[in-house]
Amino acid sequence: MADTVAIGVTAASGRPDPMAFSPRVFTISGTSTTSKRLYIKFRAAGGAPCSSTPVGDPGRWLTGFAGDSVVTGAFGFERVITWDASGPFTFCYWLAPSDSSIATPFTQTIAFRPPTGAIDATVISPSVPRPDQYFTLTLSGTTEAPARVYAKIRPAGGAPCASTYASDPGDNLRNGEDVGGPYATFPVAVESNPGQYLVCMWLMGAANNPAIIAGPTSRIIDIVQPPPVASLLSSVDCRNNRKLPKVRIGKVKAVCVRYGFSVEPRNGSKVTIAFMTPKGRRYSSVGLVWEEGTRAVTAKWLRALAYRHRRGRWHVILRVNGKQVRSTSFRVY
Numbered sequence: 293m294a295d296t297v298a299i300g301v302t303a304a305s306g307r308p309d310p311m312a313f314s315p316r317v318f319t320i321s322g323t324s325t326t327s328k329r330l331y332i333k334f335r336a337a338g339g340a341p342c343s344s345t346p347v348g349d350p351g352r353w354l355t356g357f358a359g360d361s362v363v364t365g366a367f368g369f370e371r372v373i374t375w376d377a378s379g380p381f382t383f384c385y386w387l388a389p390s391d392s393s394i395a396t397p398f399t400q401t402i403a404f405r406p407p408t409g410a411i412d413a414t415v416i417s418p419s420v421p422r423p424d425q426y427f428t429l430t431l432s433g434t435t436e437a438p439a440r441v442y443a444k445i446r447p448a449g450g451a452p453c454a455s456t457y458a459s460d461p462g463d464n465l466r467n468g469e470d471v472g473g474p475y476a477t478f479p480v481a482v483e484s485n486p487g488q489y490l491v492c493m494w495l496m497g498a499a500n501n502p503a504i505i506a507g508p509t510s511r512i513i514d515i516v517q518p519p520p521v522a523s524l525l526s527s528v529d530c531r532n533n534r535k536l537p538k539v540r541i542g543k544v545k546a547v548c549v550r551y552g553f554s555v556e557p558r559n560g561s562k563v564t565i566a567f568m569t570p571k572g573r574r575y576s577s578v579g580l581v582w583e584e585g586t587r588a589v590t591a592k593w594l595r596a597l598a599y600r601h602r603r604g605r606w607h608v609i610l611r612v613n614g615k616q617v618r619s620t621s622f623r624v625y
Contacts, residue, residue, distance in 0.1 A: 294323070294325070295322070295323060295324055295325055295328075295387045295398075296322040296323050296398070297320070297321075297322035297330070297332075297385035297387065297398045298320075298321060298322060298385075298398070298400055299318055299319065299320050299332075299383055299400060299402065300318075300319045300321070301316050301317070301318055301319075301402060301404075302316065302317045302319065303316065303317070304317065310375070310402050310403065310404045310405065311375075311404065311405050311406075311407055311436065311437070312375045312376065312377055312378040312404040312405065312406055312407065312437070312501070313374065313375070313376065313378075313406075313407055313437040313438070313497055313498070313500070313501045314374060314407060314436060314437035314438070315372050315373070315374050316372070316373060316374070316375065317370055317371075317372055318370070318371045318372075318373050319368065319369070319370050320332070320357070320368065320369045320370075320371070321366075321367065321368040321369070322363075322366075322367060322385075322387075322398075323365060323366050323367070324363045324364050324365065324367065324387050326364065327362060327363070327364040328362070328363060328364070328387040328388055328389060329359040329360075329361065329362055329363075329387070329388060329389065329390065329391075330357055330359070330361045330362075330363050330367075330385070330386075330387060331346035331353075331357060331358060331359050331385070331386040331387075331388065331391060332353070332354040332357035332383060332384070332385050332386075333346065333349050333351030333352060333353055333354065333383070333384045334351050334352060334354055334381050334382065334383045334384070335350060335351035335352065335381065335382055335384075336379065336380070336381060336382070337379075337380035337381055337382045337401050338380075338382075339382070341397075341399065342382070342384035342397035342398075342399050343384070343397065344394045344395065344396075344397065345386075345388075345391065345392050345393060345394055345395070346358075346359070346384075346386045346388065346391040346392075346393075346395075347391040347392050348392075349384055349397075351382070351384055354383075355371075355373075356369075356371065358391070359390070359391050363387070375404050376500050376501070377404065378404050378405060378406040378503065379403065379404060380401050380402070380403040380404075381401070381402055381403075381404065382399060382400075382401050383399070383400045383401070383402060384397050384398070384399060385397060385398040385399075385400070386398075406503060406505065407435060407436035407437035407439075407497070407505055408435075408436050408505070408506075409433060409434060409435035409436060409437075409439060409495045409505040409506040410433040410434055410435075410495070410506050410509075411431060411432070411433040411441065411493045411494070411495040411506045411507055411509050412431075412432060412433055412493070412509055412511065413429050413430065413431050413432075413443070413491045413493055413509075413511045413513075414429065414430050414432075414511075415427055415428075415429055415513050416428050416429065416430050416478075420514065420516050421482075421483070421513075421514075421515050421516070422486075422515065422516065422517060422518065422558075423483060423484055423485055423486050423515055423517055423558060424482060424483075424484055424558070424559050424584070425482065426480055426481070426482045427480070427481060427482070428478050428479070428480050429465070429478065429479055429480075429481065429491070429513075430476055430477075430478055431443055431465070431466060431476070431477045431478075431479065431493060432474075432475060432476040432477075433474075433475065433495060433506065434473060434474045434475065435471060435472060435473065435475065435495060435505055435506075437472075437497065437498070437501070437505070438470065438471075438472045438497075438498040439470075439471055439472065439495050439496060439497055439498060439501075439505055440468040440469060440470055440471065440495075440496050440497070440498060441466045441468070441469045441471055441475070441477055441493070441494075441495060442457035442466055442467060442468055442493070442494040442495075442496060442507075443457075443464075443465035443466040443479065443491060443492065443493045443494070444457065444460050444461075444462030444463060444464055444465055444491070444492045445462050445463055445465055445481055445483075445489055445490065445491050445492075446460075446461060446462035446463060446489065446490055446492075447485075447487060447488070447489055447490070448487070448488040448489055448490040448512055449488070450490075452508075452510065453490065453492035453493075453507075453508035453509075453510045454492070454508065455504075455508065456494070456504070457492075457494050457496070460492050460508075462490070462492055463481075465479040465481060465491070466479050468496075470498065471495075483515045485515070486515050486516055486517040487514075487515055488512050488513070488514055488515075489512070489513050489514075489515060490510055490511075490512060491510065491511045491512075491513060492507075492508050492509075492510055493507050493508065493509045493510070493511075494506070494507035494508055494509075495507055517558055518555055519555070519617075520553050520555050520556060520557040520558075520561070520612045520617055521553060521554045521555035521617075522551060522552070522553055522554075522610055522617045522618035523552050523553060523554035524550060524551055524552040524553075524588055525549070525550075525551045525608065525610050525618045525619070525620045526549070526550050526551075526620055527539075527547050527548070527549055527606075527608055527620060527621075527622040528547070528548050528549070528550050528590070529544055529546075529547070529548070530545070530546040530547065530548040530590075530593045531545070531546075533548075533550065533590070536622050537622055537623070538622065538623050538624075538625060539599065539606075539622050539623065539624045539625070540625060541596070541599070541600055541603070541624065541625070542596075544596065545595070545596050546593035546594060546595050546596060547567075547593060547594040547599075547606075547622065548590050548591060548592070548593045548594075549565050549590065549591040549608050549620075550588055550589070550590050550591075551565070551588065551589055551591065551610055551618075552587065552588035552589065556582070556584060556585075556586070557582045557612045557613070558582070558584075559582065559583060559584040560581060560582065560583075561581070561582045561612050561613050562579055562580075562581060562582070562612070562613055562614075563579060563580055563581075563582050563589075563610070563611070563612055564577050564578065564579035564610075564611045564612075564614075565577060565578050565579070565591040565608060565609070565610055565611075566608070566609045566611065567594050567598070567606060567607075567608060568606065568607040568608070568609060569602050569606065570602055570603070570604030570605055570606060570624075571602075572607075575594070575598055576594065576598070578591050578592045582612075594606075599624045602624065603624050603625060604623065604624060605621050605622070605623045605624075606621060606622055606623075606624060607619055607620070607621045608620050608621065608622070
């Protein structure tokens with residue numbers, strides 16, 4: 293019987309899977325022809341061969357295996373270890389009376405793979421945001437190991453997403469939220485101008501893992517300014533807000549206009565009401581700067597003096613930023 297030592301790295305299910313940054317079961321097993329101490333060191337692969345003595349090797353001790361265990365015959369140990377780097381590592385094993393004893397080392401190379409993951413974004417509420425309207429995104433995906441979500445947003449049409457979160461010029465959406473397994477996080481954003489915006493996302497390892505697991509992933513979202521839709525436009529008696537399809541001279545002292553929107557103009561838009569004479573000439577107009585959330589508005593009046601000698605059909609035109617949205621009319625007799 294010859295001395296032997298080896299390590300197997302498996303997932304919790306028992307499947308061989310040497311993955312970094314997530315707990316794995318390390319099974320150290322072998323045989324020793326006589327009673328000896330077990331020494332294990334490790335280091336990045338590609339350097340000098342294992343030394344003839346444990347103490348003379350430049351590697352790091354594997355915790356719990358600096359000669360703490362005395363073995364004889366067939367032996368086996370299990371340890372749950374989270375390996376903190378990906379790539380190939382050389383493991384050196386010695387079965388020796390002491391750490392300075394000369395012994396033939398056993399050498400094994402284990403390649404630890406990086407964890408896999410994915411990240412993506414969708415707009416969930418509202419599905420088509422408007423300028424100056426807060427909207428919620430979902431940043432979702434999956435990761436094999438504990439990770440952190442990073443994301444930024446900026447106007448599209450410039451440079452693509454940078455290779456790292458820190459070097460991208462966008463505005464922050466997520467700055468390292470901890471996630472694991474299937475995940476979803478819900479940042480809220482707002483943009484002032486309509487157009488297309490670029491969302492850049494990175495899924496990076498947790499504190500001990502600076503590597504990018506997934507990304508940069510990019511998504512384009514649209515900020516759309518829908519045209520305003522007037523739900524109400526009617527001429528009314530200024531005294532009681534009664535609708536006036538007809539205006540009798542001498543009975544109605546002034547005409548006002550009630551209007552409202554089912555789709556509001558953008559905050560800060562200029563809303564105007566123009567009174568047009570029966571001959572198609574503008575008699576007067578009044579305007580205001582729209583504030584989001586404004587309810588139905590009553591425009592200033594058209595006094596009887598204006599239509600006393602202008603019988604016929606008057607028109608009322610509602611405009612937003614100079615563009616006609618709706619019109620109505622009333623007849624003066």
